[in-house]
Amino acid sequence: QVQLVESGGGLVQAGGSLRPSCVVSGRTFSTTAMGWFRQAPGKEREFVACINWAGIHTAYADSVKGRFTISRDNAKNTVYLQMNSLKPEDTAVYYCAAAARFDLPTYSREYEYWGQGTQVTVSS
Numbered sequence: 001q002v003q004l005v006e007s008g009g010g011l012v013q014a015g016g017s018l019r020p021s022c023v024v025s026g027r028t029f030s031t032t033a034m035g036w037f038r039q040a041p042g043k044e045r046e047f048v049a050c051i052n053w054a055g056i057h058t059a060y061a062d063s064v065k066g067r068f069t070i071s072r073d074n075a076k077n078t079v080y081l082q083m084n085s086l087k088p089e090d091t092a093v094y095y096c097a098a099a100a101r102f103d104l105p106t107y108s109r110e111y112e113y114w115g116q117g118t119q120v121t122v123s124s
Contacts, residue, residue: 002024002025002027003025003026004022004024004096004097004113004116005023005116006022007022007023007118008118009094009118009120010120010121011123012120012121012122014087014088014123016086016122017083017084018086018120019082019083020081020083020096022079022080023076023077023078024077024078025077027100029074029077029098030053031100032098032100032101033052033102033103033104034050034098034099035047035049035051035096035098036048036049036094037094037097037108038093038095039092039095039117040091040092040093043092045095045108046061047061047106047107048060048094049061049064049068049070050070051071051072052103055072055074058104059106064090067084068083070082086120087122088124089122090122091120091121091122093117093119093120094117094118094119095115095117097113097114097115098112099112099113100112
């Protein structure tokens with residue numbers, strides 16, 4: 001059984017930083033593309049960032065480019081999302097997801113496994 005467990009969300013003031021992480025168990029993490037998505041109240045889930053299995057290639061939503069950085073540690077089965085210069089519009093539940101593929105999936109339908117989400121709230 002594949003499990004993804006996020007942690008590291010929280011409440012921060014605008015301009016601050018957070019670093020959510022996601023630990024994966026139950027499958028070979030090193031051959032899995034990983035992504036972060038977010039969903040704000042009343043809005044659809046949207047793509048934030050993804051990273052390929054080797055951690056060499058990444059992709060970002062335009063809204064977070066230059067502020068967020070996705071990374072992974074295959075030895076720890078963990079993916080991270082460093083979020084800097086946070087804005088109130090970044091407030092959402094953040095989900096990590098896993099896809100058994102070698103490219104950079106940016107659509108939620110391309111991911112087979114999902115975590116339970118971690119709340120990020122940015123106050124103005």
